[in-house]
Amino acid sequence: MQNIKDVLNLESVGKTVHLRGWVYRIRTSGKLTFIILRDSSGMVQLLSSARSLKEDEHKELSSLVIESSMEATGVIREDKRAVTGYEVELSSYKIYQRNDNFPISRDLGEEFLLDNRHLWLRSREFSAVLKIRSTIFKAFTDFYYENGFYQVQPPIMVSTATEGGSTLFKVPFFGDEVSLSQSSQFYLETFIFSLEKVFTIAPSFRAEKSRTRRHLTEYWHAEAEVAWVDNEGMMEIEERMIEYVVSSVVRENEEELRLLGRDVEFLKNIKAPFPRIRYGRLMEMAQEWGLNLKYGDDLGADEEREITVHFDKPVFVTHYPSSLKTFYHRPDPDNPDEILCHDLLAPEGYGEIIGGGERIWDLDLLKKRMVDYNLNTEDYYWYLDLRKYGSIPHSGFGLGLDRLAMWIMHLDNIREAIPFPRTIRRTKP
């Protein structure tokens, strides 16, 4: 058996090829039947006729419907009339399943496709999404391995909140209750005392009742934590990682990007370094652009969109006022009202894809901040222990891989970037 892509070349012409896959299109014209066969690698036109097959064999093939599965043997030749430039004249075949009519046809509603996502995965469009996603996950991992990081595996069932209790998913646990992880950050911090540079890719769960194009209740969270690195050093690692991931997709998946209509030239220009803008300066710029924002306001979706259209690269926003971020961020020693943190906003209106920064590593300050946030320090005993024994400066970040994928592919909704989206109103298929 061969992959379709591997036989679409001049060396194969005149040879007998053995293929298997699914019927992508079928149409008859008189005594000829054209079957477009697809497999994971591509598609090719098959020709069935009474010339090279028995009459009843040709008839059986002509009755196949879309997405039937089959095996095909025949001689391949060049033919400009066929979709991919080659055609296989069938000499024998095997049908695995001649199915009933496939539910998905040419008229497609958004809701219907979501209900039939398990079948829509077979489409050319979604196959391209899946291939690009695969590259993104591999490239992210490769980048950190190449830079001396260790991959670690934090728990998913946890008993401490990272981002505030109201968005926790509660799960029964032998008469007790646990939560699904919102972020692996605190656990990642435990690993740096032995491994120094660590990363993970794990699902995170947020019970936020969000109904937006950029939120999922279950999403793939890529996180890293690094010993001895400050806020600026962390941003340097992140921008090199983003460049690495984007250039990997451009190199491996140019065909898929074009199928999705993505402007590949735009992606080729995504090179580090990325601009850094302090929050205070951004507020001044926003006012110059006519936005109704003042110091102390958080960036809403509209503001992020307005801001990021002014850039053709991702942009870091740093030094937020401490009132806008959660307790573990380290205050700037030069200006304690601001914190040493950064968000990375994707361009073209996509907005936040990374949140990161320097962590508080002083025990007393961390305790004080937790008390300010009404957190029970006893629950976080293990997190506080990290500041008791050999505490060090360190930084980290969290990246929404589905958001990154959404931006790279220029999709309208994050649901189109993940095979089986979980949102407030969808747990099937």
Place this chain on the structure above:
RNA sequence: GCCGUUGUAGCUUAGCUGGUAGAGCACUCGGCUGUUAACCGAGCGGUCGUCGGUCCGAAUCCGACCAACGGCGCCA
């Protein structure tokens, strides 16, 4: 949590100020020896989201409910 939109055949939909449901695709059958989302002809397919109300009469008007979608806030 808040605001909005939509629900008619397997899919995409038309249906005006109420008068008894129409099309395209898919599928089945027939035609065509070069099709490209083929084309041509025929057939199959609907308790108009659910429940209730108004009316001689409701897909259409009113109410409640359900579901999905879109947006805000929150975040990655």
